[in-house]
Amino acid sequence: MAEILAVATQEFAAGGLSGARIDAIADATRTSKRMIYYYFGSKEGLYLAVLEESYRSVRLTEGELHLADLPPEEALARLVGFTFDHHWNSQDYIRIVMSENIQRGEYLAQSKIIQKLNVPAINAIRELYERGVADGLFRAGLDAIDIHASISALCFFNVSNQYTFDLIFKRDGSSPKALKTRRANIIEMILRYVRK
Amino acid sequence: MAEILAVATQEFAAGGLSGARIDAIADATRTSKRMIYYYFGSKEGLYLAVLEESYRSVRLTEGELHLADLPPEEALARLVGFTFDHHWNSQDYIRIVMSENIQRGEYLAQSKIIQKLNVPAINAIRELYERGVADGLFRAGLDAIDIHASISALCFFNVSNQYTFDLIFKRDGSSPKALKTRRANIIEMILRYVRK
DNA sequence: CGCGGAATGGACCAACCAGTACATCCGCGT
DNA sequence: ACGCGGATGTACTGGTTGGTCCATTCCGCG
Numbered sequence: 001m002a003e004i005l006a007v008a009t010q011e012f013a014a015g016g017l018s019g020a021r022i023d024a025i026a027d028a029t030r031t032s033k034r035m036i037y038y039y040f041g042s043k044e045g046l047y048l049a050v051l052e053e054s055y056r057s058v059r060l061t062e063g064e065l066h067l068a069d070l071p072p073e074e075a076l077a078r079l080v081g082f083t084f085d086h087h088w089n090s091q092d093y094i095r096i097v098m099s100e101n102i103q104r105g106e107y108l109a110q111s112k113i114i115q116k117l118n119v120p121a122i123n124a125i126r127e128l129y130e131r132g133v134a135d136g137l138f139r140a141g142l143d144a145i146d147i148h149a150s151i152s153a154l155c156f157f158n159v160s161n162q163y164t165f166d167l168i169f170k171r172d173g174s175s176p177k178a179l180k181t182r183r184a185n186i187i188e189m190i191l192r193y194v195r196k
Numbered sequence: 197m198a199e200i201l202a203v204a205t206q207e208f209a210a211g212g213l214s215g216a217r218i219d220a221i222a223d224a225t226r227t228s229k230r231m232i233y234y235y236f237g238s239k240e241g242l243y244l245a246v247l248e249e250s251y252r253s254v255r256l257t258e259g260e261l262h263l264a265d266l267p268p269e270e271a272l273a274r275l276v277g278f279t280f281d282h283h284w285n286s287q288d289y290i291r292i293v294m295s296e297n298i299q300r301g302e303y304l305a306q307s308k309i310i311q312k313l314n315v316p317a318i319n320a321i322r323e324l325y326e327r328g329v330a331d332g333l334f335r336a337g338l339d340a341i342d343i344h345a346s347i348s349a350l351c352f353f354n355v356s357n358q359y360t361f362d363l364i365f366k367r368d369g370s371s372p373k374a375l376k377t378r379r380a381n382i383i384e385m386i387l388r389y390v391r392k
Numbered sequence: 393c394g395c396g397g398a399a400t401g402g403a404c405c406a407a408c409c410a411g412t413a414c415a416t417c418c419g420c421g422t
Numbered sequence: 423a424c425g426c427g428g429a430t431g432t433a434c435t436g437g438t439t440g441g442t443c444c445a446t447t448c449c450g451c452g
Contacts, residue, residue, distance in 0.1 A: 014298075018211060018214040018215035019298075021438090022439075023439070032401065032402080033440090037440090037442080043439095098297070098298055098356070099212070101357055101358070102211070102291055102294055104359050105362075108359070108360055109363060115366075153349050153350045156349075158349070161352065163297050163304070164296055164297055165345065167311065170311075182342070185342055189385060193385045217408090217410095218411085219410090230430060231429080233412080234429070239411090
């Protein structure tokens with residue numbers, strides 16, 4: 001089961017829902033196509049399972065970053081840096097989210113599980129942002145979801161559009177040096193956005 | 197020909213390369229499948245044509261914004277606002293770029309045309325940024341491509357991930373009010389990034 | 393031991409779908 | 423009128439692919 005999900009995640013990430021082949025998934029596992037249907041019922045059932053598992057696996061484990069122990073600016077910098085790294089290391093997840101958006105989110109909308117799991121990152125942002133405002137460091141009136149949207153956008157795009165972006169600008173955004181620079185710039189951008 | 201491309205753009209945008217159906221495209225045009233193969237040779241040939249046409253159609257028409265007539269900050273705000281609107285109004289293009297990135301850019305890499313067309317937005321950014329630095333308004337040392345990456349990321353994500361984002365946060369990012377707010381915030385973010 | 397339900401293997405099928413064969417037609421130059 | 427090359431309609435095909443049928447095996451339990 002776990003093996004099927006792992007292989008299916010790769011396959012769906014590589015080709016999207018329509019590009020993935022059940023036979024290919026079956027061949028790459030030690031089980032058979034028969035078993036995939038036995039457990040997941042249909043290709044779409046498998047896709048939904050992969051989608052749910054992907055979202056579950058990338059949840060920020062709250063507290064793990066110990067943001068509460070840090071002053072607001074450092075906490076935010078750490079959160080953004082972590083998000084950047086996390087996205088870069090979860091490329092399959094990024095691709096699955098992309099393909100789900102191409103399907104206009106119709107499978108995510110079906111999932112009862114995912115819509116329940118709130119996003120811990122929002123709470124983390126809200127908490128440190130409010131501390132920052134209280135300390136007189138951050139400007140008031142900003143929305144935690146909006147800040148999260150910006151962090152996600154910058155970190156997500158860095159992975160999701162790397163191929164077309166690199167081709168057009170003839171650069172290599174995946175080199176350690178480029179990643180380091182981009183990472184620092186994104187952190188700087190978010191900090192400047194919330195600072196007074 | 198133009199009709200085929202228009203219909204094919206929609207179809208590929210809706211389902212990606214593998215999700216699109218040649219029969220569906222043929223049925224939606226006044227021509228037949230036979231003609232699609234006559235003109236484009238293969239499904240992939242058609243996809244490449246759509247890809248190239250998409251990139252061509254979204255090129256910023258330089259000068260059209262009259263950025264040179266505006267002070268640096270206003271010029272930048274205008275460029276970002278325009279990019280935001282432009283992306284929002286080119287959702288098919290966004291989807292095709294997404295699906296091309298899912299294919300790891302292999303078709304864009306084949307295109308001889310696209311790699312030649314430099315992106316005018318970069319020149320516009322560089323020009324107004326340098327003016328801003330000269331005027332003492334912007335901080336020095338920033339890279340035009342990096343600024344462009346941020347603008348693109350923020351504007352692109354707003355379209356590309358709208359379905360999953362809205363579902364998870366139970367909001368409606370496509371309402372006029374939400375769009376207006378988000379647009380203003382993105383402009384503010386970019387301005388704060390370049391200001392001294 | 394033997395029963396019952398879960399797990400599995402492997403051949404099979406029906407629909408789908410990219411791509412083609414063949415014949416025809418249109419329009420233009422001579 | 424005629425020839426010729428580009429354009430077009432129709433029917434077809436061969437491979438692919440999601441999904442299933444039937445039969446068998448495995449395993450826990452009374």
